[in-house]
Amino acid sequence: MLGISRQTDYAARVVLHLACLAPGARVPIADIARHRMLPLDFVRRIVGDLVKAGILATSRGSGGGVSLARPAAEISLGEVVHAMEGGIALNHCVSDRRVCPLAAQCPVQSVWVDATQVLDDYLTSVRFDALARRSSEHQPAHLRVQATGRVRGSHRCELPAAALA
Numbered sequence: 001m002l003g004i005s006r007q008t009d010y011a012a013r014v015v016l017h018l019a020c021l022a023p024g025a026r027v028p029i030a031d032i033a034r035h036r037m038l039p040l041d042f043v044r045r046i047v048g049d050l051v052k053a054g055i056l057a058t059s060r061g062s063g064g065g066v067s068l069a070r071p072a073a074e075i076s077l078g079e080v081v082h083a084m085e086g087g088i089a090l091n092h093c094v095s096d097r098r099v100c101p102l103a104a105q106c107p108v109q110s111v112w113v114d115a116t117q118v119l120d121d122y123l124t125s126v127r128f129d130a131l132a133r134r135s136s137e138h139q140p141a142h143l144r145v146q147a148t149g150r151v152r153g154s155h156r157c158e159l160p161a162a163a164l165a
Contacts, residue, residue, distance in 0.1 A: 008084040010038050011046045015055060015080055019072035019128035026065035046084075053083035072132060078123035088123070090116045 013036045021027070029047055033040040047066055050056040057069040068075065081088060089095040091112040097103040 002090070004081065005085065007042070007046055007049075008081055010036075010042060011050060011080050011084045012077060013038065014043060014046055014050065014066075015068070015075060015128055016131055018056070018066065018068045019075070019132040023071060024067065026059060026063070026067040028065050032066065049083060050080070053079070055079060055083060068128075072129040073127050075128045076124045077126040077128070077131070078120060081123055088116055088120045090119070 014032055017032050017036055018025070018027070029043055030040055032038070033043040036043075047056055047058065051058055051069075054069050055075055057067050059065065059067075078088075087095065089112075091109070092099040093103045093106070093109050094112050094116045097109075100106065100109070103109045
């Protein structure tokens with residue numbers, strides 16, 4: 001099976017969780033792990049990698065937590081994949097032609113290159129603001145969590161009474 005690593009899947013969930021909150025909101029890592037049903041130690045490592053990549057920001061102390069480093073509309077799923085996987089390559093010969101002595105003449109290698117580019121372009125086009133709006137049940141669930149007061153930040157989404165029910 002061709003696929004992404006578990007850490008990349010979890011990283012996308014962490015970024016999506018934050019994208020569903022009001023701009024500037026900060027949450028404790030433990031809350032993200034609990035609400036996304038992810039192992040806390042794993043989330044801590046993922047957050048560190050995403051901070052290094054400039055996708056997330058952390059702040060310590062009272063009122064601290066994890067937040068998006070920039071607006072969700074400026075963060076792509078492709079960027080998260082690159083941060084966690086180191087890039088996209090459907091075959092080793094795509095990222096390093098020296099792996100295969102036949103790569104320069106191989107008709108299949110050119111297909112791997114093209115397919116990799118299509119996938120990379122697509123993932124780069126998918127923004128977390130759009131993902132946060134994609135499901136009618138997804139956003140209200142996050143807004144209910146935010147309404148409990150566990151989210152830190154100066155901005156809160158306006159919630160209709162029905163969203164809290």
